[in-house]
Amino acid sequence: MAEYWGINVEDIFNSMKDRFRPEGATDVTASFGYDIREEGKWKVSVFHGTLAAVEKIDNLSGCVATMVTDGETFVGVNTGTVDATNAFMGGKVKVEGDMGAFGRTGRMFRKYVPPRKEMSTRDYLVDMFGTVESRFKKDAARDLDFIITIEVSGDAGGVWSVIIKNQSCTVVNDRVDNPTVTLEVADKDWVDLTLGKTDAQTLLAAGRGSVRGDIAIAMKWGEIFEKYVDPMGGGEPEQELLVLKKTISVGQKFSTGPIMGKFLNGLKAKKILANKCPKCGRMQLPAREICADCRVRVTDFVEVGPKGQVRYMEYVYYASPDPLTGETRETPYGMVNILLDGCTGNDTFAHLIRRDQIDLIKNGRDDTPGTRVRPVWNEKRVGSIFDIQHFEIDE
């Protein structure tokens, strides 16, 4: 199984039990499918707010919704490496089935945090002395030539000598002749001291360690070496950013009014109704109450099209979820403005073009006709702009 950022898809599913948040699953009884390309399929079942099963399975039937994506995106989204909204908008993540129900899974699980490998005291000591040379501050050691030997007792211990000469630093894993100062300390205490969990005075006062030789040199350690950074995430704490994620939702009812209402009702009857300005003759699509140019009411309707020629087309590469339903569309998709038969100038009608025909569409201009297209009507029409599924080339 492929690894992404050191994590594989199975790690995410195997940890779901530990990451489950019952408070995010109140009243949920449903199965959710995950179809991860080239990795496999998983079914996650929640029963009355408890996590009933996480199973790797061939058949995802019975799931209220299924997430379809690739392994890299799945791991990325779960670990926060990939922005979930962008992945969704860009079509890298798709949800089949009940989008709203699937949305609840986001609250059901804590974020996946990859387990850390523990560092032993020995690992720390090796890393701490291994980084001394790189942490050496040359400018802080001007006119300072000395040798510090550190005798570390305990199972993980050893002897290290740090030699400072002519503003350069060498570390050897042994004793050397004539050290300027020798420190004796237990392995765990040296690790704690370096990580800042304790300090030299406390250790010495407690009799846990000794100094032989020039103690003043030993005290300069903090000045001539950069602070050790704990590879396990210690060191300087990162600034914590508090972000409140909230979806703002206020229900709305939009009246169509008589003009927009007539236009939408026309679609129900497979008719595209423009309204025609009594003064300038401009056709308005969608129909509006007033001609903005002439500032007069526009009450006359004229049936136009339904065929016409494409004036403008664009490729859209993001899925553009419908704000009301959360539904997405296949990408890329083609949005078109069509000059319907019976319309002139810029009186164009906006809609979508059949996806497999995007590459075949040519924009028209005043002197050049664009590709001829016709609407594909839905069987069930309700008075909405999607009573037309899309337009397609009129062959």
Added chain:
Amino acid sequence: MGKRVAICAVAQVKNVPAYRQMRFQNMLLECFESIMEQTKVTFDLDKGIRNIVTCSDDVFDARTISNNGVTDVVGAHFRGEEKMAQESINGLGYAMASILSGHDDVILFMGHCKESQTESRRMCTNLAFDPFYCRPLGMDFQNVDALQARAYMEKSKVTDEHLATIVVRSRKNASRDPFARENRLVDEKEVMNSPMLADPIRQLHYYPVTDWAYGMLLCCEERVKEFTANPVWITGYGSCMDSYFIGDKDLASNFSLKNAAQRTFARAGIRDPRKDIQLFELCDHAAYQLPLWAEGIGIADESKGGAWIDEGGPDSYNVNLSGGQLNGNPLLLGGAARAIECFLQLRGEAGKRQVKGAKRALAHGTYGAAGQHQAVVIMEI
């Protein structure tokens, strides 16, 4: 006193609970055509309307840059158009400034709000608060009003009985205004038995959800005769913005309204509002606000709001003869509604509620939690 700006004409649709057959564009169009008809103004780039000021609210409209969708029905195509997103009365201040600066001679000022469109005005006004602190606590204009109401009523000895008389009077007055929302007349007992929304505010103490749109034509003094023989003059406008967070202010102090009123009075040369102004329209979207704002503009004594009601203050000072906002205007448009009532009164066109001999009127608008922003306009003939 400086130059004056004239309101030449006003137009409005009737205030109703919900215009189900119209979208807000239809509502505005009615007002637009009425203004054109009354004034014969044109959109000629030299002599006509070059700039339009509109007032609307993105959240109530559920449309960002809510003005963009109405430009055709306010005649703004190929003209300048700017939106007042603050309470509508400030649009008068904006139009006035455009004209006094010499930038424009004529301004069309239009506004709309279809409060019935939204599922909950409380959810809309909850969005006026910050997302981290006040919003999660559930604050909206209504329950924050209750904080103010309780503090003010205690300070000025205003009782539940007083509030009931304010509601009864408002509905009675509004029944004389053909453009007012048609509300059932009620008695004090019914008001006092209406359910509590947020103590001490009862359901009948709060303005009802309303749809409304209006238009006004404003013009410089030099050209007023081209558009009307009976102008109403704006002689003063002042506003004041108080703190955003409730904890930063004394809710019962009227600090910002007193400031707004004083700034306006200074502009209009008013020394004593009780003597110099014959008519007051106050933006009381909740009953307790009538005496509170009356104290703020100086027609009720400080901390004596309760006694002012007992003594018949609202009638003796001709306050809210239209029924006030309490009877029902969209929250955002209360100030424009007040100004339109003042206009009709000063022109002698207020029908059954006409005040005889009124020469000078005060219109007030407020928006934001517990009257954060306050504005006052003085109108004269």
